[in-house]
Amino acid sequence: MALLLPDFPLFKNALAYAKDPNNIAIDDQILQKQFTYAELVFAAASLRNRLLAGKADLEEQRIAILCPSGFAYVVCQWAVWAAGGIAVPICTSHPVAEQVYTVTDSQATLLLVHTFYQDRQAALVRETGIEVLALTEQELLPSGQPATLPGLIEMDVQRRAMIIYTSGTTGKPKGAVSTHDNIDAQTSVLVDAWHWTEKDRIYHILPLHHVHGVINALACPLFAGATVEMHEKFDARKTWQRWVDTEEKDKPKLTTFMTVPTVYAKLIAIYKAAPSNDQQRYRKSCNQFRFMVSGSASLPTPMREEWERISGQVLLERYGMTELGMALSQPYDDRLEGTVGFPLKDVQVRLLAEVEGSEIGTDVSETRNVPGLLHVKGRNVFKEYWQRPEATAKEKVDGWFATGDLVMRTGQKGYYQILGRNSIDIIKTGGEKVSALEIEREILSCPSLAVADVAVVGVPDPEWGQRVAAAVVLDANETLDLDTLRITLKNRLAVYKVPSMLKVVDQLPKNAMGKVTKKDLVPLFL
Structure with a gap:
């Protein structure tokens, strides 16, 4: 043949x-x-x-x-x-x-x-x-x-x-x-937005059963004629050494790196534990990259700032999911902390204010600081859920896909900010709606708490509907009690947002892409 x-x-x-x-x-x-x-x-x-x-x-x-x-x-x-x-x-x-x-x-x-x-x-x-x-x-x-x-x-x-x-x-x-049309749309728009060329070489460590690894980090460079340096799994120490080897052992220059926040946390940990001369080598090795991306999970502000201090790289954040590829991205040269930028070319988005008992609310797409459920439409949107016509019909209406994420626009330019999944990260307590991601960011930004990782969940409660609960991983040899956590956060958050439950754990349950599986945490508080 x-x-x-x-x-x-x-x-x-x-x-x-x-x-x-x-x-x-x-x-x-x-x-x-x-x-x-x-x-x-x-x-x-x-x-x-x-x-x-x-x-x-x-x-x-x-x-x-x-x-x-x-x-x-x-x-x-x-x-x-x-x-x-x-x-x-x-x-x-x-x-x-x-x-x-x-x-x-x-x-x-x-x-x-x-x-x-x-x-x-x-x-x-x-x-x-x-x-x-x-x-x-x-x-x-x-x-x-x-x-x-x-x-x-x-x-x-x-x-x-x-x-x-x-x-x-x-x-x-x-x-x-x-x-194939979906894949082409998801790929070609990122090649354009992120300035991929055949001169690029990406350091690829992402799983290949997820759009982050399959589309963003594999299809995009191959679409552009770049080189994909493929590693079977991530090892923080070996990663730093490979980056250093570009100069010290004349290995090919790397230009691009994209991964999840958990990986950046591990790279930071190795850096902090390294002798000062190795830290200098690590910092210098980051100069070879033209851009780095963080995605698939929320990027805590302290981690973003620490990585910029170490590497000189301002991480580019974007928003996507299995059904969409990427829908939103910070501009290549204008990255506002805590946001995911704007809709990519040819991707339509709208924000619908949530109405109790209804799937459709008022369009608040042009309103600042008003949360709405994100809907996406375009060539990038998937065709269907395999053998699940009911689920497809529920999530796709007139070509619009309901992401389940609560989003609002912020600032003069109207950057899009992800507040969390409506069913997971939005906690309804005492009649108030609380973003778990906001609380997590505040906890991580308090040095006195010595929290290395955190997940905030809503725990069913007959009086409040849900109680705000925090599961934390602490820095080595540190302790934390609920009273200390509450006193610290009351100076930073409205009282109804402050966790009323606390569990200290050795590690948070996460899937292959570094996302915390919050449904596995709720039983800890019951």
């Missing part, structure tokens, strides 16, 4: 970059090997033919992918798309039960698995009976590559391309289905 790829912008661009045999697409850190754009397109087109096995099209067959972060993952993803299938990335760190859920709920019929995960492959086959195609990088790269690049074939951009499962913070994870 001829080597072919769909005529989508991502593949067209890759074929253009492949004309130069020196253009590096993937620097696979597990293999310690670099792969060119030419090798990537040849491998993807070759695996496409293996998947088709003589058929013309996979007709949106769901194909699960279980690969480490590297060349094999990208080839599998692109080959599934090129064959007309739907890619279902599996979180490599999830326990077997959650991986089984992803396979069964998506009704995947084939598992593309790297031999790196042979043991997990056996467990998934035992539990689901799924057919398997086990692969290695050596198998993916055909010997004797053709003299000409793969050709292009027409494919409808409205076809389903990928199912990514929600984090499940409000219930059982749902499979959000994105079309």
Whole structure:
């Protein structure tokens, strides 16, 4: 069969970059090997033919992918798309039960698995009976590559391309289905907004079952012809050393880094514990980056300021979710603390004031300091929840997707500020609505409290409706009691916002993207 790829912008661009045999697409850190754009397109087109096995099209067959972060993952993803299938990335760190859920709920019929995960492959086959195609990088790269690049074939951009499962913070994870058009919209707008070029090299440590890792940190650089330096997992000490090695060992220069607040906290901790000469090396190593991004969870102000002091980098914050890709972003050169900027190009947003007993309220999009439920509309918005028409119809009305997040506009320019998820981060106590994120920011900004991490939740209460409760992780050898917490915060917050319950814990429960799973904290206070 001829080597072919769909005529989508991502593949067209890759074929253009492949004309130069020196253009590096993937620097696979597990293999310690670099792969060119030419090798990537040849491998993807070759695996496409293996998947088709003589058929013309996979007709949106769901194909699960279980690969480490590297060349094999990208080839599998692109080959599934090129064959007309739907890619279902599996979180490599999830326990077997959650991986089984992803396979069964998506009704995947084939598992593309790297031999790196042979043991997990056996467990998934035992539990689901799924057919398997086990692969290695050596198998993916055909010997004797053709003299000409793969050709292009027409494919409808409205076809389903990928199912990514929600984090499940409000219930059982749902499979959000994105079309090729959705993916193109999510990718191309960020390439433009964040000034991606083929000169970039991103230090990629994010999981590849989430839009942050799949779209922002992988599809965007590949769309722009940049290099993705892919690491299997994050290690704070090794990360600092790699950054230092750019100058000290003549390693390739890095330009971009994006991750979650938890990672920045760990990098800061290593920095603080390092000798002064190493701290100087670490600070200098950050000069190679043109921008850094924080997302997937709220960025505490003290952490933002500490990272700027260490690195000189003002972290760019943005807002997105599984169903949208990114919808809002701080401007590349104008980042206001505590906000997520403005709607990205071609993304429509509106804020609807919450009305008790109703899903639709007054449009407060142009009003300052008035909270509203965020709705988003545009090419970036996903197609549907897999096999859940009721959930889709509930969240998508006339093309508008109800995010469930309470947002308000602030300042003269009207920057958008996230107050939290209406069902998780908005606490209703004594008739007042309280933002858990606001309280968390205040707690973290009080040095005297010595709080390293915090999550604020609403605990059911017959008198108040909900009580404000705080679970905290303290700095080493520190203590904190409720009276001290309340006295400190009463000087900074309205009394009804001050927590009336406190638990000191060793660590907060978090998912793979660093988000606190607050539903797991509530039982601690009951």
